[in-house]
Amino acid sequence: MKAVLCKAFGPAETLVLDEVASPQAKKNEIVLDVHAAGVNFPDTLIIEGKYQFKPPFPFSPGGEAAGVVSAVGEKVSHLKVGDRVMALTGWGSFAEQVAVPSYNALPIPPQMDFTTAAAFSMTYGTSMHALKQRGQLQPGETLLVLGASGGVGLAAVEIGKAMGARVIAAASSADKLAVAKAAGADELINYSESSLKDEIKRLTDGNGADVIYDPVGGDLFDQAIRSIAWNGRLLVVGFASGRIPELPVNLALLKGAAVIGVFWGSFAQRQPADNAANFKELFSWYGEGKLKPLVSQTYPLERAGAAIDSLGQRKAVGKVVVQVR
Numbered sequence: 001m002k003a004v005l006c007k008a009f010g011p012a013e014t015l016v017l018d019e020v021a022s023p024q025a026k027k028n029e030i031v032l033d034v035h036a037a038g039v040n041f042p043d044t045l046i047i048e049g050k051y052q053f054k055p056p057f058p059f060s061p062g063g064e065a066a067g068v069v070s071a072v073g074e075k076v077s078h079l080k081v082g083d084r085v086m087a088l089t090g091w092g093s094f095a096e097q098v099a100v101p102s103y104n105a106l107p108i109p110p111q112m113d114f115t116t117a118a119a120f121s122m123t124y125g126t127s128m129h130a131l132k133q134r135g136q137l138q139p140g141e142t143l144l145v146l147g148a149s150g151g152v153g154l155a156a157v158e159i160g161k162a163m164g165a166r167v168i169a170a171a172s173s174a175d176k177l178a179v180a181k182a183a184g185a186d187e188l189i190n191y192s193e194s195s196l197k198d199e200i201k202r203l204t205d206g207n208g209a210d211v212i213y214d215p216v217g218g219d220l221f222d223q224a225i226r227s228i229a230w231n232g233r234l235l236v237v238g239f240a241s242g243r244i245p246e247l248p249v250n251l252a253l254l255k256g257a258a259v260i261g262v263f264w265g266s267f268a269q270r271q272p273a274d275n276a277a278n279f280k281e282l283f284s285w286y287g288e289g290k291l292k293p294l295v296s297q298t299y300p301l302e303r304a305g306a307a308i309d310s311l312g313q314r315k316a317v318g319k320v321v322v323q324v325r
Contacts, residue, residue: 001019001020001021001022001095001096001097002017002018002019002020002095002096002301003017003018003019003020003060003094003095003096004016004017004018004060004061004062004094004095004301004302004304004305005017005018005020005058005059005060006046006047006057006058006059006060006061007057007058008057009047009048009049010047010048011047011048011309012044012047012305012306012308012309012312013305013309014047014305015047015061015304015305015308017301017302018058020058020095022096022097023097023098023099024071024099025071025072025073025076025099026073026099027073027074027075027076028073028075028076028101028102028103029072029073029076029099029100029101029102030069030071030072030073030076030079030085030087030099030100030102030105031069031070031071031072031097031098031099031100032065032067032068032069032070032085032087032097032098032099032100032105033067033068033069033070033096033097033325034065034066034067034093034095034096034097034098034324034325035066035067035068035114035118035323035324035325036065036066036067036114036115036117036118036298036321036322036323036324036325037062037064037065037066037093037094037118037304037321037322037324038062038063038064038065038066038093038118038119038120038121038122038123038151038319038320038321038322039062039304039307039308039310039311039319039320039321039322040063040064040122040123040151040311041150041215041238041240041311042063043061043062043063043308043311044308044311044312046061046091047061047308053090053091055090055091059091059092060091060092060093060094060095060098061091061092061093061094061304061308062089062091062092062093062094062095062098062304062322063088063089063090063091063093063122064086064087064088064089064093064118064121064122065086065087065089065093065098065100065118065324066084066085066086066087066108066114066115066117066118066120067084067085067087067114067324067325068082068083068084068085069081069082069083069085069105070097072102073102076102078102079102079105079107083107084107084108084114084117085105085106085107085108086105086106086108086117086118086120086121087100087104087105087106087121088100088104088105088121088122088125088265088268089104090265093322094301094304094322094324095301095324096301096324096325103269103272104268104269106121106276106279109283109286109287111287112286114325115295115298115321115323116293116295118321118322119151119293119294119295119318119319119321120282120286120293122151122152122264123151123152123154123155123293123319124155124159124282124291124293125264125268125275125278125279125282126152126155126237126262126264127152127155127156127159127213128155128159128278128279128281128282129262129264129267129268129275129278130156130213130235130237130262130264131143131156131159131160131163131211131213131235132163132278133267133274133278134233134235134260134261134262135211135213135233135235135260136233137160137163137165137210137211138163138164138165138210139163139164139165140164140165140166141165141166141210141211142165142166142167142168142204142207142209142210142211142229143156143160143165143166143167143168143209143210143211143212143213144168144170144200144209144211144212144213144224144227145157145160145167145168145169145170145180145185145213146170146212146213146214146215146216146220146224147170147171147214147215147216147220147240148169148170148171148176148177148180148183148185149169149171149176149177149179149180149317149318150215150240150316150317150318151318151319152215152237152238153169153171153180153213153215154179154180154183154294154317154318155291155293156213157169157180157183157184157185158183158184158285158290158291158292159282159285159291160213161183161184161185161290162285162290162291165210165211166186166187167184167185167186167187168185168186168187168188168189168200168203168204168209169181169183169185169187169188169189170188170189170190170191170196170199170220171188171189171190171191172190172191172192173190173192174190175317176317177189177190179294179317179318183292183294187203189203191220191223195223196220196223196224196227197223197224197226197227200223200224200227201227204229207229207230208227208228208229208230208232208255209224209227209228209229209232210229210231210232210233211232211233211234211235212224212225212227212228212232212233212234212235213235213237214234214235214236214237214238215237215238215239215240216238216239216240216241217236217238217239217240217241217242217243217244217245218239218241218242218243218245219241219243219245220241221234221236221245222245225247225251225252225257225259226251228251228255228257229255229257230255230256230257231255231256231257232255232257232258233257233258233260234257234258234259234260235260235262236259236260236261236262237262240314247259293318293319294317294318294319295318295319295320295321296316296317296318296319296320297310297316297320297321298320298321298322298323299320299321299322299323300322300323301322301323301324303322304322307320307321307322
């Protein structure tokens with residue numbers, strides 16, 4: 001089978017398309033014929049050795065895929081050959097086939113195509129877990145979403161609205177904010193033109209945001225923690241800015257606030273029943289038209305490196321997807 005391979009840590013341009021042996025399903029695994037694979041921020045890190053997991057060389061990047069089950073291990077009972085599924089793979093999805101633990105695969109709703117499914121699991125799974133289990137977002141609360149035009153940011157905007165929150169979307173340009181507005185954001189902040197801290201205060205009558213969703217880190221985290229409401233929750237989702245911020249803990253004390261880590265991949269493994277319940281609700285909202293995943297760019301398998309680079313350069317809005325079949 002064909003696969004895009006990382007043979008040494010380096011930039012996306014060093015990835016190569018090569019022939020490798022097809023995977024075999026272990027007892028608790030399925031083999032997936034990949035139709036489409038989502039591109040996510042961890043893909044930009046894993047190929048440069050900057051992610052928390054370092055697979056042995058050579059490996060394919062790509063943390064999520066959608067396709068058709070072509071083989072099942074002997075202990076897999078809830079999936080069968082021919083099922084359409086979306087799967088969390090960690091890595092390996094930029095290939096014609098990938099082996100996946102069966103607990104990381106979910107049936108795709110009948111009305112959802114493979115491209116949408118490949119763009120769905122990681123962003124919506126992360127944002128749902130963040131806002132429901134970690135942030136405990138309540139109807140009527142104010143949710144601030146940083147990096148609101150990216151994959152997880154847009155998902156957070158839509159989920160926040162579905163949960164009944166007032167959503168403030170923050171991004172670095174008018175074009176990106178227009179995308180967040182179309183996704184349902186109530187208020188917009190362009191933090192390249194104005195102070196994030198000042199705008200949050202203005203839009204909340206000085207009260208601050210109840211829940212802050214932060215996949216960016218860096219300077220925006222520094223401003224956001226100073227703009228959090230009493231009993232607020234700041235959700236640490238990632239560090240797309242490149243700088244992991246440091247927290248003056250007196251700020252959490254003064255606001256009675258909590259800074260909460262979000263690691264959906266581990267949650268999905270440790271609490272599979274809760275994760276399945278999250279996706280049941282997400283699929284229901286999708287069927288009702290409340291969630292509309294935005295795939296802004298697609299690339300063929302041989303250009304997977306360019307797809308990763310577009311995300312790493314922060315040029316993309318919504319999701320980027322690699323079309324495998």
